[in-house]
Amino acid sequence: MKHIWYKLPCKQNELQLLGTLNGGQSFRWKKICDEQKEQWLGVFFNKVWILQQENDHILYKVHETKLNELEDEMSYNNLLRSYFQLHVNIEKLYEEWSTADPYFKEAAKQFYGIRILKQDIVENIFSFICSSNNHITRISSMVEKLATFYGEEICEIDGEKYYAFPKVNLLAQQSVEEKLRTNGFGYRAKYISKTAQHIMDSGGEKWIDKLQTMSYEEAKKELMLLTGIGAKVADCICLMSLNHLHAIPVDTHIYQIAKRLYMPKLPDKKTVTEKIYNDIGDHFRDLYGPLAGWAHTVLFCADLKKFQGNNTENSSSGNLRKKSKSKK
């Protein structure tokens, strides 16, 4: 087992680990603390990664199975560049979005360097099926369960085993629904099982490959054929796995933000109807342009409860949350 620290050159303004890894895009990253230094442990590309933010670079370690070992800093750096999509220069985009939108400018103070991750398609399909009508903490535990039950073991660190995200054929097994039911997945157990079977019946790997060649509209429609995937989940997958950066997933948070700050005339509904969904997406696409989904993710982060620390006293903290009334 290696203990080498590698170095990926990258400015903080181009990548903020905290907001990017903890912002509800990916459910497999956890914060670990080592000598007061904030580190992030997560799994992607069948490897366990430990990342640490520095001023002008990211320090990282990699754990993987002997079979897959690359042992080459350049190869690892390329995997990270691809995962974080570092070819996209966001400092410049942030300037454009800030010019177009004062609320974005406000959010950007705290949430600089937020990136859309380029995540594995299969992992995102099943992770975001879990996300429906659910809390992030619970979603994370469900994704972890899927990996533990059906994923290949990658390695063991400090007595804890880590698993890759499962292959679709294993999730398509007959026994899956019942197993997930008894493990607290609720009605999503059936969605996962049926979706895995649908993908296998549609050609498995071939279906995935084809999905990647489709336009945004085609891919979204194709994804919505799967049980448990509606417009919102399909947009999450389009945005975070298929490189359709103008897809805008509209959830209750975005609906609330849109109604409060951008589109006050939106009807007051309990659930987002199809028309409201499309109107909100169009509004943000008009406002932010071709990478609107990316900008939207910054707004989403700014509204997440977990980022509302004790720094909400003044208006320069960057959060867009409605101020809670202070008790007198």
Add this chain to the structure above:
DNA sequence: CGGTAGCCTGTGTG
């Protein structure tokens, strides 16, 4: 067709 009740269950809030 647009709208909405019902769904599993953990977590946060009072």
Add this chain to the structure above:
DNA sequence: ACACACAGGCTAC
């Protein structure tokens, strides 16, 4: 302690 609302929605009416 012990409800009770509500989660980054979707399906089926």
